[in-house]
Amino acid sequence: MTPTATAAVPVIAIHGGAGTLSRAHISPEQERAYHAALHAVLLAGQAVLAHGGSALDAVCAAVQALEDCPLFNAGHGAVFTADGTHELDAAVMDGATLAAGAVAGVARVRNPVLAARAVLQHGQHVLMVGEGAERLARGAGLAMVEPGYFSTDARRAQLQAAQASAAGAVLDHDGAAALAAGRGTPPLHEGRKMGTVGAVALDAQGRLAAATSTGGLTNKRPGRVGDSPLIGAGTYADGRTAAVSCTGHGESFIRVAAAHDVCARMAYGGLPLAAAADAVVHDALPAIGGSGGLIAVDRHGNVCLPFNTEGMYRGLVRAGQAPETFIYR
Numbered sequence: 001m002t003p004t005a006t007a008a009v010p011v012i013a014i015h016g017g018a019g020t021l022s023r024a025h026i027s028p029e030q031e032r033a034y035h036a037a038l039h040a041v042l043l044a045g046q047a048v049l050a051h052g053g054s055a056l057d058a059v060c061a062a063v064q065a066l067e068d069c070p071l072f073n074a075g076h077g078a079v080f081t082a083d084g085t086h087e088l089d090a091a092v093m094d095g096a097t098l099a100a101g102a103v104a105g106v107a108r109v110r111n112p113v114l115a116a117r118a119v120l121q122h123g124q125h126v127l128m129v130g131e132g133a134e135r136l137a138r139g140a141g142l143a144m145v146e147p148g149y150f151s152t153d154a155r156r157a158q159l160q161a162a163q164a165s166a167a168g169a170v171l172d173h174d175g176a177a178a179l180a181a182g183r184g185t186p187p188l189h190e191g192r193k194m195g196t197v198g199a200v201a202l203d204a205q206g207r208l209a210a211a212t213s214t215g216g217l218t219n220k221r222p223g224r225v226g227d228s229p230l231i232g233a234g235t236y237a238d239g240r241t242a243a244v245s246c247t248g249h250g251e252s253f254i255r256v257a258a259a260h261d262v263c264a265r266m267a268y269g270g271l272p273l274a275a276a277a278d279a280v281v282h283d284a285l286p287a288i289g290g291s292g293g294l295i296a297v298d299r300h301g302n303v304c305l306p307f308n309t310e311g312m313y314r315g316l317v318r319a320g321q322a323p324e325t326f327i328y329r
């Protein structure tokens with residue numbers, strides 16, 4: 001699916017969720033911790049690309065590192081369902097071949113993004129859920145954990161706050177803000193954001209890939225699946241156009257097929273990456289009340305990181321350059 005492979009300057013971009021990130025609600029130390037985490041993840045992804053790794057290798061390495069970091073709502077540090085459990089979703093897509101793998105509702109795979117990749121490599125199916133997905137991951141030799149591995153005190157407090165306020169299912173960072181407001185103190189961390197993580201990359205051989213991983217929404221109904229593991233909604237990569245990873249109110253992203261819509265606007269409408277991504281984030285999503293953002297890279301190495309919320313944890317790094325990380329507009 002990749003057009004004639006030309007030497008490309010490798011680039012990787014990542015996100016750690018979008019949302020209402022008020023400067024008033026984040027301390028300088030918290031801000032530094034987020035920048036440092038994003039910086040380290042970008043260096044890890046850059047190293048994979050520098051050593052000749054594929055775009056798929058790089059996005060999986062970056063998302064695995066984000067899953068292992070408790071600051072983000074994926075893997076260790078994932079949010080709780082209304083039942084006080086964890087149900088994790090992840091997807092990966094290789095734009096060079098349109099091969100894709102995804103898992104939903106898993107609770108025992110340490111790194112759901114690696115389970116998604118195992119589904120891709122297994123090759124028979126694209127989306128696996130629950131126990132069947134876990135069995136495939138175990139068979140692929142992936143590290144398995146007890147569900148309690150994903151829990152942190154901060155996320156438990158967010159669940160309690162969401163349930164006390166009868167707020168329904170809330171985006172990770174919105175939950176943190178509500179918690180802070182209730183206490184009249186600065187939030188534990190970051191105000192409001194959706195804490196899903198994702199990565200998109202272009203490798204030296206011109207291949208594109210995308211990966212996304214999430215714990216979903218705090219206080220979500222057990223069994224709810226968001227956009228992240230749905231190919232075309234929260235995750236998409238096509239070597240002819242772009243690789244895209246989304247974060248936000250998943251139901252809205254599903255309804256507009258957000259990630260694929262970016263690629264479709266480029267393919268059918270001839271739009272450049274930034275115009276296509278802006279149309280989705282600033283027109284299509286707001287039209288149905290959808291909040292969030294996305295990261296995308298095209299086959300020329302253009303990167304855009306649009307969001308319609310106050311902020312989005314994000315960053316990018318090109319080969320041979322220093323990482324750049326951002327939180328606010």
Ligand code: ASP
Pocket residue numbers: 017018073171172193194195196214215216217225226227228234246247248249250251
């Ligand atoms: N999109 C994710 C979901 O709805 C949430 C997020 O981005 O934080 O599951």
